[in-house]
Amino acid sequence: MHFKKISIYYFASVLILSSCSGKKEEEKTVYENTKFTKGNENTVHLTEKQIQSVGVSTTSIQDRNMEKLVRLNGKVEIAPSHISSVSSIMGGHIKSINVINGSHFSKGQVLAVVEDPQFIQLQQDYLVTKAQLEAARLNFNRQKDLNTSKASSDKTMQTAQADYSTLQATLKGLEEKLRIIGISAQGLHTGNIRSRINIYAPFSGFVSRISVNNGQYINPADTLFELINPAGLLLELKVFENDVNDVKTGQEILVYNNQKPDVKSNAKIVSVVPSIENGGSATAVAKLSSVNPEFVKGMYINAEVSISSRNTQGLPNEVIVSYENKNYVFEDLGKSNYKMIPVITGIADDQFTEILKADFLKNKKIVQKGAYSLLMMLKNKAE
Template sequence: MSLKNISIYSLSLVLILSSCSGKKEEEKTVYESTKFKEKDQNTVQLSDQQIKSVGLTTTFLENKTMEKLVRLNGTVDIAPSHISSLSSIMGGHIKSINVINGSRFSKGQVLAVVEDPQFIQLQQDYLVTKAQLESARLNLNRQKDLNTSKASSDKTLQTAQADYSTLNATLRGLEEKLRIIGINAKSLNSSNIRSRINVYAPFSGFVSKILVNNGQYINPSDTLFELINPTGLLLELKVFENDINDVKIGQEILVYNNQNPEKKSKAKIISLVPSIENGGSSDAIAKLSTLNPDFIKGMYINGEVSVNSRYTLGLPSESVVSFENKNYIFEDLGNKKYKMTPVNTGIYDDHFTEILKAEHLKEKKIVQKGAYSLLMLLKNKAE
């Protein structure tokens, strides 16, 4: 190889090595710059005016006994056994209706009045049979006396006994029919026969539906009202899949509606449906410990169950902020500089949130009031 060729080769090698070295230096500079930017995007620097405006305060991790609060939501329903269809024992024309849809009523209250001539006939049959029975009783006693002195035959006595027994059975049957339609047979006489009967409420509750109107002729099979007994009120609550193992039959819960969230009522879980729906939840059925007239069928409600009490590390709930389905806290680095740090949270309530694997945060100052404002400042800065 000639000297000239050696020189050209050496020069090319130097240029190649120089080019590679420059590229590595450039890549290193870009990497360090990117790394710095990513790190810088997790911190925010405030001015004195900003700190004052936000009202920023700090706190430290603390130990506290906590209970997991499972939140439920659902609707109010009525057990099928407590929804009743009310009919008239006997047919007739509706003379009056004394309630409207939604009316509350007490047991024994007159809900409607039905009129028909057959009621008159039933009372008349009772009074006639009652009179015949008295006559048959006197005849039976007379035949007994005559038979004792052999003045009448045994056959005559037996006929008298059969007549009395037949009329007595007929009278008892008529008396029971009168009782069912609300007429006291004991106080019935020829001067107080009436053509109307009352339809009474069988329990205390409220009217769900009225299915008749004044003047309508109804048969015994026709439903006049649909009645709801509030003692059968049930709460159908959704339990999400990750909370299912924490909810048990027999647990006491607090329930409330959206209109009055401060007024909470006690209830008890009486049933759990052993299946997961497409939405990732199951159903829990609860019953109120005491009746609450504010709860009506179809109303949306919320529930809370406290479970799994434990001693744990945590922070005030306002220290924890959420962004894109992840939880963060802000660490006070000093000199008005704050760093956003991801954390894993456990159980929580309105005032305190458990921080899992939080040993590295002990003794560090954590932002309490103003954490959300820092998140907004940080994200606006990143944008």
């Protein structure tokens, strides 16, 4: 009994090994028996048995309506018109700083407080001039009445008028100086003179840089803060040469960053720079449709541009084979001969791939099923 079991196992093993060996020999025969046309390493000849094994079928170049999806990448930038340097109109010491780098602020918010005795002097000059102007007005009116009755000379009246006009101009100038440092002249009186002025935010945005510290003395020419207005956020995108003609001003695009690829924001291309750089790409500038606080200056971003359907020529995807970073198709020459031809591909979808400059493929039979097997045979030959 024991001997019989061993015999059965032995014969079963022999049959399995013979079957595997037969399959390997058959596959080996398909490739090793391949014949090649002399002088043309891109042409292969198949036997009838090989054709049956590979299952070769052909197709031809076809007219298709295809939609192109162009993928771009670039960085977030800010328009120079939306980057502002803030300084103090008059010099003084920094008393307090109310923001930090990167913080958000609202229009009219106090960014810093500056203190100096000259602010007191300016308010004092305004109040003194205002009082002098009132006295000059009364004197001018009196001299005008006296001159009417010839009780005073014309010269005296003219001097009074000049003094009044001079003080009017001086007061107006002082009022403007107070206005630009944030002090209202209308409500100013001796009881509310102050030594400090506020530096206000001119718009809502983010602090890009702080250039001062508490206690520092600043001059009017010194920059205190660099502020960014997010309304001026721009997306600078690289457009490769093959896609330049498809990307145009006014197109809607979807933008996302690498951290959140599933969260896409709407944007619109506002300009395309009409020149190709050394790297083989042009620059397209886009603007977000709405402010997105997650997009900050310097961030790397990606974009997708959907090009409207266009009529083009293409082939089924399985027709195209790739070798050493180049694309090829196989032409059926007849009599079981097949030639590998280089092609330039364009846009592609789930079923078809566009063939650029495809006129040379018209009226040619192109291998559809079996193209990859033919490529393997050529590679086997090269080896």
